Amino acid sequence: MPNWIEIILRSLTLLVILFLVTKWLGRKQISQLNVFEYISGIVLGGIVAIHSLDVNSNLIYGILAMAVWFLVPYTVEFISLKSKSFRNFTEGKSTVFIQDGKIMEDNLKKEGYSTDDLLEKLRDNNVFKAADVEFALLEPTGNLSVLPKRENQPLTAKDLGLKLSTKKEPQTIIMDGKALLEPLANLSLNTNWLETELDKLNVSIENVFLAQADSDGQLTVDLYDDKIAVPTPTEKPLLLATMKKCQADLELFALATDNQNSKQRYQLNSQKMQHAINKISPYLD
Incomplete structure (x- = not known):
């Protein structure tokens, strides 16, 4: 067998194995690496590179080495879930x-951070004055978690005493011109509703690049043709404006x-209407 064909086959084989190993180790392995996971990733990549290019090496040995470097991190992660002290180590x-x-x-000094390093981490969290920070913690992953002082925190609806309605995550119901049935079902909607809403916008589903609906049934669409303006939901x-007009x-x-x-x-009905407006406004604003 020619060397170039053997290299291709070795690379594909090890690539598939590396993909499966990474998938079995979990998404944490590729999102936030601790020291042990960082070392494991480097070694696995090195094993794949060596045994992909060296046609004289035994491919079985490479697979065995990858198996070891899969089992060790997997075992460490399993023990870490059971033991806090081991996890800290x-x-x-x-x-x-x-x-x-x-x-x-x-x-x-203990972590080897200079003042400039600290200020850079604070800027990553949109904080430009150290005096604005109440608490900051360096995570094992290297990220800096920052809690601004109370006066520097953004106001919330709770701070203002406002009662807001609960909202679920919006669902993507059209992608690349095709309706997605499962997200529609998650919102207790169907294709008939979708067709009706698209007719209101005078848009056909084939022209829709992306469409999303929220838990209130409001539809927003993005078309393939960026020159066509689509009206925003106004229901x-x-x-709310109609109810306020009735009260006035x-x-x-x-x-x-x-x-x-x-x-x-x-006057009595005006008061009742105002009471209804006060109750429904959080859901309509």
Whole structure:
């Protein structure tokens, strides 16, 4: 067999095995590497490279070596799930860099971080003044977790005392001009609803590159032709505006009539409408 064919076959074989090994080790292996996983990844890549190019090496030995470097990280990860102390040994522990707004210089030196390194990590978290940080923690993965001081944190609906409706994640229901049935079912919708909504927009499904719907049934689409403007959903804003108009009309009717009985009825219904607006506004805003 010619060497170039053998190299291709070896490479494909080891590539498939490496893919399966990485998949079995889990997504953590390719997302956030600790020291042990980093070493394992380098060694596995080296084994594949050596046995792919060296036609004189025994391919079985390469597969056995990959099996060892699969079993060892797998075993370590299994034990780490059971033992906190073992996990601290293999993955490392978090280190506090800023506590109560004060920089822990000894911890910086311990981890080999300079002041510039700390400031760079803070900028990665959109923090440009160390004085704005209440707490900062260096994770075993090398990421810096930052908690800004209370006055520097963005306001939330809870801080403002606002009650918001719960929202589920939007579902992609059209991709590359084809309807996706499972996401539609997740929203308790069907293709008839989808066709109706597309007709409102005067759009055919074949022209839709991407379409998403939220838990309220609002549809947003992106077309293949970027020159065509698609209107944004207006059902909820229109409903809220209509309810506010009805409430204002009831107030005007109450002011315009001289009949006390009618005036009281208009005012009562206006109050009821305002109560309904207050309850439904979080769902329509």
